[in-house]
Amino acid sequence: MAQSYISIEGISRRFPAPEGGKATVFEDLWFSMNQGEFVCVIGHSGCGKTTVLNILAGLDEPTDGAVIIDGRGIEGPSLDRAVIFQSHGLLPWRSVMGNVAYAVSSKWRSWSRPKVEEHAARFIALVGLGGAETKRPAELSGGMRQRVGIARALSIEPKIMLMDEPFSALDALTRGTLQDEVRRICRDTGQTVFMITHDVDEAIYLADKIVLMTNGPDARIAEIVANPLPADRARNDVHKHPSYYPLRNHIIDFLVTRSKAFQSELDAPGKVWNRRAPPVVVPVSPGAIASPPPVAKAV
Numbered sequence: 001m002a003q004s005y006i007s008i009e010g011i012s013r014r015f016p017a018p019e020g021g022k023a024t025v026f027e028d029l030w031f032s033m034n035q036g037e038f039v040c041v042i043g044h045s046g047c048g049k050t051t052v053l054n055i056l057a058g059l060d061e062p063t064d065g066a067v068i069i070d071g072r073g074i075e076g077p078s079l080d081r082a083v084i085f086q087s088h089g090l091l092p093w094r095s096v097m098g099n100v101a102y103a104v105s106s107k108w109r110s111w112s113r114p115k116v117e118e119h120a121a122r123f124i125a126l127v128g129l130g131g132a133e134t135k136r137p138a139e140l141s142g143g144m145r146q147r148v149g150i151a152r153a154l155s156i157e158p159k160i161m162l163m164d165e166p167f168s169a170l171d172a173l174t175r176g177t178l179q180d181e182v183r184r185i186c187r188d189t190g191q192t193v194f195m196i197t198h199d200v201d202e203a204i205y206l207a208d209k210i211v212l213m214t215n216g217p218d219a220r221i222a223e224i225v226a227n228p229l230p231a232d233r234a235r236n237d238v239h240k241h242p243s244y245y246p247l248r249n250h251i252i253d254f255l256v257t258r259s260k261a262f263q264s265e266l267d268a269p270g271k272v273w274n275r276r277a278p279p280v281v282v283p284v285s286p287g288a289i290a291s292p293p294p295v296a297k298a299v
């Protein structure tokens with residue numbers, strides 16, 4: 001059997017609780033990703049999405065369990081894994097060019113200054129910030145800062161892109177353009193993407209798989225939804241696909257109703273829950289052909 005590229009193996013995270021003891025954010029999560037896959041994670045605030053992302057980034061460690069990437073355990077951050085944070089994480093004393101060029105020169109240490117800046121400028125232009133290279137973060141709007149963070153992450157051409165609501169601070173037009181660009185770049189370069197979002201339509205447009213997490217504390221992966229839309233999808237056409245509304249309704253129903261009830265359903269007598277293999281669901285319209293082939297129940 002082919003080995004997964006990223007394998008999350010039974011990770012838990014507990015923090016000291018204010019009242020003493022430990023608070024469990026999530027317990028015994030199992031999940032894997034193949035190389036080149038685009039995965040979105042959806043779940044209510046506080047279920048531990050950012051904590052999982054920080055563990056994948058090597059910025060935090062699980063209390064139990066392990067994450068294996070390409071056959072090796074994670075040992076801290078790596079330039080093979082770029083992170084786009086909600087809060088930009090820019091160096092305030094550096095210009096737009098300085099922030100992106102710093103990342104580029106960290107990755108390719110032997111490159112000359114002009115080569116670094118030429119490479120950085122391409123990605124600054126890509127996110128629509130050509131002309132703003134000399135500005136410092138304090139001179140930019142929140143959305144512009146977020147675009148610098150996206151340019152910086154894309155510029156180091158990482159194998160894995162970890163994104164925490166990367167488009168949430170952007171206006172609708174810029175968001176759409178950058179979603180298209182990020183999707184195109186990730187597909188062209190075969191990057192593996194783990195992205196947190198609260199935007200169901202964004203997940204439907206971008207993801208191959210959508211991981212649904214139950215509410216915290218003690219959150220778990222409720223389901224993995226395999227996106228039945230064709231991999232080669234166009235933004236303007238996704239809603240015309242016969243499986244679009246079944247997919248959208250399934251996710252919204254989860255967020256509105258099932259994410260809360262899930263825990264008590266699982267605790268019902270006689271319920272057997274295999275944490276190692278959360279159910280894979282392919283929501284399709286009756287009669288539609290699902291892609292990828294249904295590996296589990298279609299609803």
Ligand SMILES: Nc1ncnc2c1ncn2[C@@H]1O[C@H](COP(=O)(O)OP(=O)(O)OP(=O)(O)O)[C@@H](O)[C@H]1O
Pocket residue numbers: 015016025043044045046047048049050051052216
């Ligand atoms: N360093 C920490 N110390 C104590 N508790 C923490 C720490 N980091 C996270 N938590 C707690 O873990 C829980 C999950 O936080 P996390 O940020 O991962 O959730 P999230 O699902 O990403 O939320 P959001 O959607 O609001 O960003 C929260 O209750 C948070 O208070």
